[in-house]
Amino acid sequence: MEVKEEERIVIAKPVASRPTCSRFKSFSELLAGADNASPPNTCSENVVSAIRPKTVRFKPMVNRAPSAVISSQAELSGIGVSNLSDKALKSDVKPTVVYKPLAKLVSKTTASLLANMGNFSASNQPTLQPTEAPAQHANQEKKNFRTQVSPNLHQNTPSHGETDQISEPSKAASQNIEEDPKMLPAAANADRPSYDGYNWRKYGQKQVKGSEYPRSYYKCTHPNCPVKKKVERSFDGQIAEIVYKGEHNHSKPQPPKRNSSGNQGFGFTSDGTGQDTNNSLLSKNPNEKNEGSEERVENQNEIRSYAPLSYQGKALLHYEHVTTGALNAGGTSENSIGLSGECEEGSKVGEDDQPRSKRRKSENQSSEVGTSGEGIQEPRVVVQSSNDSEIMGDGFRWRKYGQKVVKGNPNPRSYYRCTSQKCNVRKHVERASDDPRAFVTTYEGKHNHEMPLRNTNPVASDPDSNSPATKDKR
DNA sequence: TACATTTGACCCCCC
DNA sequence: TGGGGGGTCAAATGT
Numbered sequence: 001m002e003v004k005e006e007e008r009i010v011i012a013k014p015v016a017s018r019p020t021c022s023r024f025k026s027f028s029e030l031l032a033g034a035d036n037a038s039p040p041n042t043c044s045e046n047v048v049s050a051i052r053p054k055t056v057r058f059k060p061m062v063n064r065a066p067s068a069v070i071s072s073q074a075e076l077s078g079i080g081v082s083n084l085s086d087k088a089l090k091s092d093v094k095p096t097v098v099y100k101p102l103a104k105l106v107s108k109t110t111a112s113l114l115a116n117m118g119n120f121s122a123s124n125q126p127t128l129q130p131t132e133a134p135a136q137h138a139n140q141e142k143k144n145f146r147t148q149v150s151p152n153l154h155q156n157t158p159s160h161g162e163t164d165q166i167s168e169p170s171k172a173a174s175q176n177i178e179e180d181p182k183m184l185p186a187a188a189n190a191d192r193p194s195y196d197g198y199n200w201r202k203y204g205q206k207q208v209k210g211s212e213y214p215r216s217y218y219k220c221t222h223p224n225c226p227v228k229k230k231v232e233r234s235f236d237g238q239i240a241e242i243v244y245k246g247e248h249n250h251s252k253p254q255p256p257k258r259n260s261s262g263n264q265g266f267g268f269t270s271d272g273t274g275q276d277t278n279n280s281l282l283s284k285n286p287n288e289k290n291e292g293s294e295e296r297v298e299n300q301n302e303i304r305s306y307a308p309l310s311y312q313g314k315a316l317l318h319y320e321h322v323t324t325g326a327l328n329a330g331g332t333s334e335n336s337i338g339l340s341g342e343c344e345e346g347s348k349v350g351e352d353d354q355p356r357s358k359r360r361k362s363e364n365q366s367s368e369v370g371t372s373g374e375g376i377q378e379p380r381v382v383v384q385s386s387n388d389s390e391i392m393g394d395g396f397r398w399r400k401y402g403q404k405v406v407k408g409n410p411n412p413r414s415y416y417r418c419t420s421q422k423c424n425v426r427k428h429v430e431r432a433s434d435d436p437r438a439f440v441t442t443y444e445g446k447h448n449h450e451m452p453l454r455n456t457n458p459v460a461s462d463p464d465s466n467s468p469a470t471k472d473k474r
Numbered sequence: 475t476a477c478a479t480t481t482g483a484c485c486c487c488c489c
Numbered sequence: 490t491g492g493g494g495g496g497t498c499a500a501a502t503g504t
Contacts, residue, residue: 201478201479202478202479202480203479203496203497203498203499204480204481204496204497204498205479205480205481206481206494206495206496206497208494208495209493209494209495210494215495215496217496217497228496230495230496476504477503477504478502478503478504479501479502479503479504480500480501480502480503481499481500481501481502482498482499482500482501483497483498483499483500484496484497484498484499485495485496485497485498486494486495486496486497487493487494487495487496488492488493488494488495489491489492489493489494
């Protein structure tokens with residue numbers, strides 16, 4: 001059957017994370033199904049097997065492209081866009097698309113970018129990413145909101161959190177893209193700038209216990225730059241978590257301004273941490289050391305969270321996404337974001353031009369990062385979300401201080417503290433073992449302060465804001 | 475030919 | 490003090 005065939009393809013594909021099956025079902029669902037013991041499809045199994053591919057290189061399979069796209073979308077949708085998809089998904093058995101990307105207006109720039117994006121046919125992206133991604137990103141970056149939203153609610157109201165979610169999709173897309181791109185010749189990927197605007201080189205990947213996702217290790221390619229980051233991606237290709245270590249001792253590399261074409265601006269590709277990139281790109285703030293900052297965790301997984309449970313229950317986090325980078329405020333910024341996500345490809349495209357080595361060199365040049373003129377961006381302000389803390393669905397700002405795998409649940413548990421100085425409230429979040437899509441949040445203590453306002457406007461809103469300025473100060 | 479990614483293996487840290 | 494696990498290294502592989 002068709003499915004089988006695809007599965008096969010999947011297997012062949014190195015990227016375990018992206019089960020081709022996605023087309024049929026989202027990975028998460030598959031997982032869920034697996035957990036439930038009711039394997040949704042044969043695919044699930046296959047997928048599993050595929051998960052740990054041995055060095056198989058991706059070959060840009062013709063077939064794959066479509067599938068990939070689809071998957072990406074699905075994933076994306078799943079991630080961010082829960083809204084549309086939610087209904088559909090829920091209603092449908094098709095888990096594949098958890099969320100569908102909402103069609104949103106895209107700025108011209110975005111459109112152009114998209115258009116430029118090579119692989120992704122305009123068809124795909126434009127609809128998906130451009131629309132959502134941008135908006136989402138902006139939000140995301142704002143803070144990594146984790147919203148606990150009911151599945152349905154998710155996107156209905158594009159609230160911040162939602163937006164974040166949305167962004168996710170974009171990210172997801174980006175990620176997917178990223179990954180796909182990875183599939184691209186290695187060289188092409190090399191040192192490619194991520195959304196955060198920095199260039200990263202993958203130096204390792206490992207399956208971490210308790211984590212469903214493989215963890216990838218990246219180093220900043222800038223000479224002498226100690227910054228490293230760990231990226232965990234969900235099978236969907238979504239970034240489950242990103243942790244930065246160290247601070248960049250250099251400004252962001254300028255995005256290659258090669259062609260005037262839209263791509264240019266985004267030279268970056270997502271390393272897999274697409275998120276980061278988003279910010280950076282958008283933000284272009286030279287300052288952004290966002291990433292660099294000690295450790296930031298971005299969880300996007302949550303995006304999928306479904307039902308927001310009250311404190312105790314299973315809370316679904318939309319996603320915790322902390323974009324390292326700044327977020328674009330407003331939808332416009334989105335463009336960039338969305339782009340960014342997609343940009344990978346675009347970026348790649350652009351970068352392809354240059355020899356990898358050059359790319360690296362370009363990094364060094366980064367000093368001007370901010371300027372990148374990629375026309376792409378609209379001067380939108382990008383707010384950098386502070387990676388340190390994020391406003392979660394519960395409306396409070398939390399800082400992740402640990403993660404651990406607890407018995408009884410294969411999923412890692414993340415520990416958060418309320419960032420309010422006087423507040424001792426803590427909570428830990430973990431995926432429900434029975435329902436990977438659901439997050440269980442347990443709170444300890446009571447807040448002795450009011451819930452921080454969430455600003456819709458990324459820039460202004462966060463006190464913590466990650467606005468570049470603030471960060472810098474920090 | 476050069477370079478990036480993959481991945482098994484090793485090292486070190488923490489419990 | 491030992492074991493487990495995370496993080497890093499480096500050869501192999503592929504583009």
